[in-house]
Amino acid sequence: MRTNRICQLLALFVLLALMIGIPCTSFADAAPPATTDPAASVPQTWQMLDYLAADYAGAVKHGEVVSTSEYAEMQEFARHTRERVLALPPSAATPVLRQQADVLIALIDAKAAEGDVARQAHLLADSLLQAYPIPTAPSRTPALARGADVYQAQCAACHGASGHGDGPAGVALSPRPIDFTDPSRADQRSALSLYEVITQGVPDTAMASYAGTLSADDRWSLAYYVGTFAYPRAAAQGEQAWHRSEKARGAITSASELARARVASLAEAMDTDQARLVLGYLRAHPQAVHEALAGIPLARARLAGSVAAYRKGATEQARQLALSAYLDGVEPVEAQLDARDTALRSRIETAMGAYRTALSQGGDADAAQAQADGVDGLLAEAQSLLAETAAGPMTTFLGALTILVREGLEALLVVVALLAFLRKAERHDATRYVHAGWVLALVAGAATWAVARYAIAISGASRELTEGLSSLFAAAVLLGVGLWMHQKSIGGRWQSYLKARMATALDRRSAWFVFGLTFISVYREVFETILFYTALWSEDQGLWMLAGLVVGALVLVLVAWLLLRTSRRLPLGLFFSLSSVVIAVLAIVLTGKGVAALQEAGWTGVTIAPVPSIDLLGIYPTWQSLLAQLAVALMLAIGFAVNRWRARAI
Structure with missing residues (x-):
């Protein structure tokens, strides 16, 4: 009896389930x-x-x-x-x-x-x-011809030869196969959507999983091919729409973004018809995403996308797009732009940093638009400049020469100061640590170039962070060295110091200090110089770039020889005094450059200050970098004053 009641209850439950429409099998089984x-x-x-x-x-x-x-x-x-x-x-x-x-x-x-x-x-x-990140893009560019072959072999019987859902086997199915040519439904689907359906199938339908039948590359090629059916006009008109739309190029900048792109989402930034043309074209020519976006055009597209995102209230997305505009667009062509108009490059960096800070602080969308328009004007000027003055032999030569001399001079001053000091102290045994430091820095720089060229692409953010953190580290070390050398330069202290040092061997801690300071100071400049040269090399002027590098190296060697020769003739007290001033100035310069690099990487804000940009001195028109330099200058001034007070007190 109890068994009959249980059966009756089960039957009643099944009947109720059928009445409210719960399917027997579904995604939610x-x-x-x-x-x-x-x-x-x-x-x-x-x-x-x-x-x-x-x-x-x-x-x-x-x-x-x-x-x-x-x-x-x-x-x-x-x-x-x-x-x-x-x-x-x-x-x-x-x-x-x-x-x-x-x-x-x-x-x-x-x-x-x-x-x-x-x-x-x-x-x-x-x-x-x-x-929960999972792969959302093909590992290689989809082959549309292969997708067409797979479609005719596997899909046309149900979906029809042209995707209308009217294949001979499909007309008898319930539910009927999807009509891929229906634009209203296709507008909501991405290539990733189609790939997942092909991979997993659709429960309660005749659409089976092809994960065990087709390779991942074939499934992606098929998804992209099927994704073109709803947009027949894209083949003829889509290319122009893609190249003319900065908003589209700002929204689709990678294989992952293309795989996830839908007309419905693109239509928020442009009209639906244009979005259909653009996406239909890109699905038929997925390689166009990588071909169209690079350098300044990429920066302008990301900037336009940033403004659009900010207007929709997506502040973090807007800030990330603005950061990408600089790191992925401007920074890779910084060497070419620097060789033509350093002042313009500096104005672009400052303006883009200020725009990012404005986004982070919130505010009126119209004000952000106005600020972005100003940045875009500078980018347009840079784009025109780079297009009109294609690098010739002399431009490449002068660019390579200027970059090496400019970047190498700071490292050279540190190395020369250390060598001169050790020679004055008659510690010739210690000079090998200085030479080991700069030689290994060059070797490490060459390894960086090899890795950047053949293994990975060093991102703009990684580059700026490396430059910024190493600059601040070197500035901190030089701050201490400058105060110490100033202390020894007054009251005759240098004499007793040299006597003590000449009587003892260089200890292990001092040796590693000399090596570490040399390595960091040189590697920072080598790192930046090599990445600049990598950009210049792409302009197919290799011999002229090499000539500029050789001449620049000779100039640095000549400067080093003159400095070392001059230092030998200086009285010891005057040498200590001048060295402390030079090292103190270098600490201030590196502080400014370090903060500027962190600003470019998006680690700190940018507030424009009414001062000129003097790259050689590390002076940039932002309050953050200026205040950091002022703080270092105050520490040096206080330290120098304390040194003099103590000397008088003895």
Whole structure:
């Protein structure tokens, strides 16, 4: 009897489930375990959200349910998405993901507009990928010809030869195959969407998974090929639309961004028809993303994207795009621009830094637009300058010569000061540590060049951080050395110091100090110089660049010889005094350059100051760098005053 009642209850439950439209199989068949593997769960959850964004319009129109079963499925998917999010390993993004999932559920329950639900679903999907990164782009450029072959062999029987969903095998299927030529639905789909469907299949349909049948490269090629069906005009008109639209080039700057791009998202920055042309063209020619964006055009495109993001309230995205505009656009061509107009390059750096700071502080969007327009004007001037004055032999020669002399002079002064001091102290045994330091710095620089050229591309941020931190470290060391040398230059202290040092061997700590200071001072300049030369070398003027390098090296050797010869003739007291002043000035210069580099890397803000830019002295028109230099100058002044007071007190 009890068994019969249990069976009756089970039958009643199944009947109720059928009445409210719960499908027998779906994306949500099995609840995820307490903690799921992101590598397996995130792609499925992302696909579910993408499906929801595209198909919600088939369930609700203008606030009214047009398909009860579809609407119930949308509600189920939204709730199951929240469960999957909470089942992922906890992270700092978990509260945000939970909140976004709750908003999505509330929108669907309220029968919100199709566009609002689609945007929220895509927002949650994008946040999910940021919190739990998975591969979202092909490992190599998709081959559209291969995609066409795969489509005809695997897909045309159901989807039709031209993607209308009318293939001979498809007309008998229920539900019918998707019509890839429907632009309203295609506008909500990305190449990544199509790839995930091909990879995982679609439950409750005849669409099976091809993960075991096709390679990942073939699935990506097929996804890109299928993604062109809805945009037939793109082949003829898309190329012009892509090259003319700075907003599009600012929004799609990498293989990952192209794989995730949708017409619906691009249409927020341009009209829908233009977005269809651009995306249709890029899916047919994915290599165009890398061909079109480089240098100043990339910087201008990222700047335009930054302003658009700021107007939408996405402040952090706007700031990151603004930072990328400099690091990925301006910084790689800094050497070419520096060789033509150093002042313009300096104004661009300062203006872009000030714009980033303004974004971080918030404020009126129109004011940000005006500031960005000023930056864009400088970038346009730079773009015109670089286009009109293509590097000739003499330009390359002078650029290589100027860069080496300018960058090498600071390191040379440190090395010469150390050698002169050791010779004055008759510590010839210690000079080998100085020579070892600068030789190893050159070797390390050559290794950096090899790695940068053949293994990895050193990012602008990494370069600026390396320059900035090493400059500040060297400035701190030189600050101490300058105060110490000044102390020995007064009251005859240098005489007793030299007598003590000549009587004992150089200890291990002092030896490593001399080596470390030499290495850091030289490597910082070598690092920057090599990356400048890498940029110049791309202009196909290798022999003239090499000639500039050789002449610059000879100039530095001549300067070193003159300084060392002059130092030998100086009285010891005067030598200590002059050396302390030179090293103190170098500490101030490196402080300014270090802060400027950190500003360019986005580590600190930029507030414009009414002073000229003097790169040789490390003076830049920002209050942050000037105040840092003032602080070092005050420490030196106080230290020098204390040294004199102590000398009089003895």
